[in-house]
Amino acid sequence: MAVDNNMLQDYYSDDKLEKYAAACVDLKSPSISTRYYTLYSSLPSLKDKTVLDLPCGLGFKARKFILEYKASKVVGVDIVQKQLDVSRQLDVKAGVQDGQIEYVCHDAKIAKEICQADICVAVHLFCFAKNFDELVSMASCLIMNLKQGGQCYSLSCSLSKEDKQTIIQLFQTFDYFASRVDPLPDEILVPRRLIYSNEGFNYDMYAWDAEAIKKAFIMAGFSRVELVPYKADPEYSGPYNLEEYMKTVDGQVVIAVK
Ligand SMILES: C[S@@+](CC[C@H](N)C(=O)[O-])C[C@H]1O[C@@H](n2cnc3c(N)ncnc32)[C@H](O)[C@@H]1O
Numbered sequence: 001m002a003v004d005n006n007m008l009q010d011y012y013s014d015d016k017l018e019k020y021a022a023a024c025v026d027l028k029s030p031s032i033s034t035r036y037y038t039l040y041s042s043l044p045s046l047k048d049k050t051v052l053d054l055p056c057g058l059g060f061k062a063r064k065f066i067l068e069y070k071a072s073k074v075v076g077v078d079i080v081q082k083q084l085d086v087s088r089q090l091d092v093k094a095g096v097q098d099g100q101i102e103y104v105c106h107d108a109k110i111a112k113e114i115c116q117a118d119i120c121v122a123v124h125l126f127c128f129a130k131n132f133d134e135l136v137s138m139a140s141c142l143i144m145n146l147k148q149g150g151q152c153y154s155l156s157c158s159l160s161k162e163d164k165q166t167i168i169q170l171f172q173t174f175d176y177f178a179s180r181v182d183p184l185p186d187e188i189l190v191p192r193r194l195i196y197s198n199e200g201f202n203y204d205m206y207a208w209d210a211e212a213i214k215k216a217f218i219m220a221g222f223s224r225v226e227l228v229p230y231k232a233d234p235e236y237s238g239p240y241n242l243e244e245y246m247k248t249v250d251g252q253v254v255i256a257v258k
Contacts, residue, residue: 011080028238030245037233046071052117059087075115111140122154127205139220157251159207170248222256
């Protein structure tokens with residue numbers, strides 16, 4: 001699969017993948033205790049459901065859906081084959097049975113039918129869409145893999161509308177180091193690009209306004225889209241100010257119904 005983004009290069013490095021794996025389960029992480037917390041609290045029961053996890057990364061959510069939420073099957077899709085290989089090894093260690101999680105290497109910018117899921121979870125996918133056409137293509141790929149009436153849960157990370165220097169300072173509060181923050185675009189259908197790093201991992205991404213994501217879902221054929229503001233895990237005991245974090249990323253869980 002062609003790699004067209006600096007950030008994706010990082011997913012081929014063993015060292016960086018190890019750090020990324022640790023970050024995925026770091027309960028001190030402000031991201032896990034706000035964005036992921038809101039996502040998990042918004043999901044319906046997954047018991048006996050088929051779930052599409054796109055992008056699945058190292059499969060942490062896929063395993064959770066099988067082992068804790070009792071989904072009957074998870075289809076994990078990611079553009080980086082290496083992550084799928086590592087995920088399979090982690091599945092075996094975690095006790096996932098053969099066939100419970102199926103992995104497919106695919107670029108979500110290309111709409112293709114892979115499965116017919118009841119629920120789809122798309123976390124940190126849209127930040128890889130460089131323009132609105134790519135955003136609509138990703139939404140089209142998601143709807144194509146859902147049953148009629150199926151629901152897609154995704155995250156928007158719009159990013160605070162503050163200027164570059166303020167955002168760089170805000171990021172430092174959370175131990176992120178932003179090397180590039182583009183000016184706020186004049187219109188919502190254009191993303192704001194940023195590059196930042198944390199623990200050696202480089203994030204090269206595009207921040208989309210939630211309204212642009214909503215519009216892309218509707219254009220792809222979803223019938224209804226709802227935005228759920230992030231909330232903080234009341235049991236969080238880490239060092240970061242979660243309210244400040246939520247203001248900085250300024251996002252929401254986006255629920256779209258086919
Ligand atoms: C920050 S990770 C998030 C993974 C997972 N959703 C999670 O929450 O841990 C972003 C993932 O998106 C994948 N990705 C990026 N562009 C993609 C595309 N066009 N199609 C499929 N996967 C993509 C990357 O390989 C990476 O695994």
